[in-house]
Amino acid sequence: MEKTNREGFASNFGFIMAAVGSAVGLGNIWGFPYKMGMNGGFAFLLIYLVLAIFIGIAVMVGELVIGRKTGLSPIAAYRKLSKKFTFLGYMALACPFLILCFYMVLGGMVMRYACGYLLAMFGVDTWGVADISTYFGVFTTNGTSMVIWTLIFIVINAVIVAAGIGGGIEKFCNIGMPCLFVILLIVIVYVAVQPGAMGGYQFMFGFNIEPLKTDFLTVLKTAAGQMFFSLSLGMGAIITYGSYLNKKEKIQKNAVIIVVMDTLVAIMAGMIVMPACYAFLDGNTKGGPGLLFQSMQMVFHNMGGFIGNLMGFLFYFLVFIAAISSSMSLLEALTSSRVDRNVEAGKAPNRRKIVIVFAILVAIFALPNALDGIGAGVAGGATLPTPAELFGMTDAVKGWNDCWLDFYDMLSEGILMPVGAMIMAFAIGWIWKMDFVVEECESSGCKFWGKAFFNICYKFITPIGMLVVLYGQITSYFF
Ligand code: PHE
Numbered sequence: 001m002e003k004t005n006r007e008g009f010a011s012n013f014g015f016i017m018a019a020v021g022s023a024v025g026l027g028n029i030w031g032f033p034y035k036m037g038m039n040g041g042f043a044f045l046l047i048y049l050v051l052a053i054f055i056g057i058a059v060m061v062g063e064l065v066i067g068r069k070t071g072l073s074p075i076a077a078y079r080k081l082s083k084k085f086t087f088l089g090y091m092a093l094a095c096p097f098l099i100l101c102f103y104m105v106l107g108g109m110v111m112r113y114a115c116g117y118l119l120a121m122f123g124v125d126t127w128g129v130a131d132i133s134t135y136f137g138v139f140t141t142n143g144t145s146m147v148i149w150t151l152i153f154i155v156i157n158a159v160i161v162a163a164g165i166g167g168g169i170e171k172f173c174n175i176g177m178p179c180l181f182v183i184l185l186i187v188i189v190y191v192a193v194q195p196g197a198m199g200g201y202q203f204m205f206g207f208n209i210e211p212l213k214t215d216f217l218t219v220l221k222t223a224a225g226q227m228f229f230s231l232s233l234g235m236g237a238i239i240t241y242g243s244y245l246n247k248k249e250k251i252q253k254n255a256v257i258i259v260v261m262d263t264l265v266a267i268m269a270g271m272i273v274m275p276a277c278y279a280f281l282d283g284n285t286k287g288g289p290g291l292l293f294q295s296m297q298m299v300f301h302n303m304g305g306f307i308g309n310l311m312g313f314l315f316y317f318l319v320f321i322a323a324i325s326s327s328m329s330l331l332e333a334l335t336s337s338r339v340d341r342n343v344e345a346g347k348a349p350n351r352r353k354i355v356i357v358f359a360i361l362v363a364i365f366a367l368p369n370a371l372d373g374i375g376a377g378v379a380g381g382a383t384l385p386t387p388a389e390l391f392g393m394t395d396a397v398k399g400w401n402d403c404w405l406d407f408y409d410m411l412s413e414g415i416l417m418p419v420g421a422m423i424m425a426f427a428i429g430w431i432w433k434m435d436f437v438v439e440e441c442e443s444s445g446c447k448f449w450g451k452a453f454f455n456i457c458y459k460f461i462t463p464i465g466m467l468v469v470l471y472g473q474i475t476s477y478f479f
Contacts, residue, residue, distance in 0.1 A: 008244035010267040014170035015245055016257055018329070021173035022237050023262040024180070025326030026106055027230035029319050030292040032266040033273035035226050037285030039219050040211025041203040041274070042357030043097035045267070047212070047223040052231070052263055055224075055465055058423070060235050060255040061419055062428050065440045067242025068251065073336035074236040074277040076344065078245065084455040085427060091420045093237035093337055096330040099235065102155070102405045103330065105374055107323040108149030112139060113293065114320050117300070117312035129312070132301045136294050150370045151363060156324060158359040161331045162352045165244050166419070169328055176321045184268045190311060192277050200275030201282055204267075221472030224465065229413050231262055234421040236333040251441045252449065265322075272315070290376070292319070334358045368404035375403030400477045414473045422466035428460030 009015040036044045070077040075089030116129035128135055139145060160168040191197055212219055245254075275294065277285045280302040288297035300312035338354045371384045387393075388401035400410035428437060435454045438448045471478050 008165060008246060009170055010166045012246070012249045012254070015241065015249065016254060016261075017078075017177045018165075018169050018325070019232075019238065019241050020261045020478060021322075022329030022360040023242065023326070024177070024265045025230075025232075025322045026110075026292075026319070026327070027226065028262065028266040029269040029322055030106070030289075032224055032230065033270045034224050034288055034291040036204070037274065037277065037291060038288060039222055040208070041285070042208050043211040044219055044223055045204060045270075046209070047219055048227055048266075049263070051224055051227045051258055051465070052456065054258050055462050056227055056231050056233070057255055058454050059425060059462060060231060060238060060259055061252055061437065061454065062252045062458065063233060063238040064242035064255060065437050066424075067239040068245050068247070068461050069436075069440045070364045071243050073237045073243060073333065073340045075337050076340045077239055081432065082427075085423075086199050088420055088423055088427075089187060089236075091338075091416050092234070092239065093334060095235040095412045095416045095420065096237060096333045097365070098408045098416075100327060100334075100362045101321070101329045101410050102369045102374065104154050104362060104366050105146065105150045105369040105405075107157075107320070108146070108151075108154040108370075109139070109293065109328055109374070110319045110323055111153055112149045113143075113297070114313055114316035117309050117316060117402045121309040121313055121332065122307065123244055124472070126194075129297070129309075130301070132294075132297050135297065136290065136376065140376035145372045146370040146373055147367065150366055153324070154345030154359050154363050154366070156357070157327050157331050158355050159337055160324075162349060162355040165332070169325075172328070173325050176325055180265075180318055180321050182263065183314050184272070185447075187272050187311060187315055187318070188268060191272050191279065192202070194275070194279035197275035198277040199274075199278030200285075201271070203278070203283075203285060204270055204274050206286075217468075217472050221469050221476070224469040225417075226411055228417055228421060230266060231259060231328060232419040234424070235330070235412075236337075237329040239332045240336050241329065248262055248444050250444050253446075257398070260285065263290050272312050289374075296375055296452055331355070331358060331362075346347055346378060367472075369408065372404055374405045410473075411475055414477065415470070418466045418470045418473065421464050422470070424460035425458045425466070429455065429460075429463070434458070467469065 009018065011476065023312050066081065072080060073273075074092040075086060078089035111130070112127070114257045116125075116127045116135070119126055120129045128138070162168065162212040173382055222315055247249075273291065274285060275295065276299045277283060277287070281287075282301045283297060296315065297312070300308045300315070302308070303311055335354050335358060338358075339349045339351055340347050368384055373384065384404070386402055387404060387407040393401055393403065400406050400414070434451060437454065438451060441448045
């Protein structure tokens with residue numbers, strides 16, 4: 001199949017940085033530590049690693065193959081492979097859209113934290129970052145402020161994506177990703193030398209599988225959802241980046257690099273947050289979704305003075321880089337679907353206009369998340385009713401209807417993603433067959449390795465694994 005005539009990544013390094021940039025995001029630095037903290041530390045890490053090796057790599061290869069073989073974004077790619085599967089392309093677009101609607105809000109909050117610490121470093125604590133008991137609450141219940149920061153974050157994304165793959169996304173990630181690694185290392189070393197930090201490493205790496213005996217399904221489902229989200233799988237982003245990948249480059253090798261780097265960053269983020277909980281928060285790792293904000297703020301507060309503010313700034317700046325390189329891949333997945341459509345119809349691509357339209361749509365649908373302060377505002381006089389109130393379900397709060405973030409997350413990460421990944425793996429394993437994957441991978445002149453392993457992954461492990469995850473999600477949401 002011919003590639004469409006469109007610009008791609010300038011180098012393989014650029015591709016890897018962009019794909020790692022997509023993978024490494026709030027999922028790694030916000031989601032991974034808090035989920036690990038709530039799900040038994042080592043036990044969670046163990047299941048996560050098993051899933052990344054046995055499912056993550058194969059699905060990553062599958063998505064890169066679909067993208068590169070067709071040279072198209074998800075909808076057009078699936079349509080080209082088989083009309084019957086076009087719906088998968090639509091699902092792979094609904095997902096990034098829904099995710100962007102809360103990701104942009106979180107991104108805005110991270111920016112506000114970074115700016116708050118930057119000001120505090122220079123002695124102007126205008127936004128009250130030093131006041132740990134009120135900063136988060138005051139900010140998240142202030143609808144106007146939440147909306148403004150969300151909009152700023154959306155505009156930054158739009159500017160970069162409008163500049164295109166090579167000019168915008170690749171350039172940002174080539175610099176941003178190496179910086180992120182360096183800052184992570186600095187903060188890790190700082191936390192490591194704090195008294196009490198040892199407890200955090202013990203929690204993460206000390207062999208303890210007790211939590212699996214009591215609640216295996218919850219750990220499995222949380223780790224699997226986290227793994228897919230963190231690797232940007234099942235949401236069109238990797239298919240899209242794959243479509244820009246040069247035919248010369250090796251898909252399997254790149255997939256392994258992306259999975260290893262993403263997992264490494266998640267573990268590194270854990271090695272900041274977990275020891276910090278032991279050093280500064282008496283070993284309380286169960287801060288939940290607020291861990292990145294409220295608990296880490298407490299950590300920087302305890303450090304105190306200029307160093308506390310500097311570390312706070314570095315940390316949130318790092319989260320900002322990670323978040324933006326991920327959200328731009330989601331916006332690119334949406335944008336390229338429309339660009340491809342225009343090109344197919346023989347029209348001008350119109351990238352800029354498309355980016356603006358999607359940015360506006362995301363801004364509108366992000367409003368509920370911004371206005372209820374990603375759920376935090378619910379208790380503090382939210383401007384909006386919760387989904388439960390809106391749907392008249394106040395008696396049946398199930399973890400998906402108590403705030404808008406949970407509602408969007410249930411639809412995307414909870415349902416669309418596992419269903420999409422399950423059908424994709426099934427289609428590769430049983431309909432298009434292994435040769436489909438092998439042929440594309442070998443087109444760069446290298447030998448495909450582990451054919452039998454990949455075959456079992458597509459045919460059995462991934463579809464069955466996803467079915468179990470879906471079962472776990474649905475029972476926890478609705479029963
Ligand atoms: N992987 C990103 C993260 O960990 C989020 C993301 C999901 C990005 C899906 C693109 C596609 O935060």
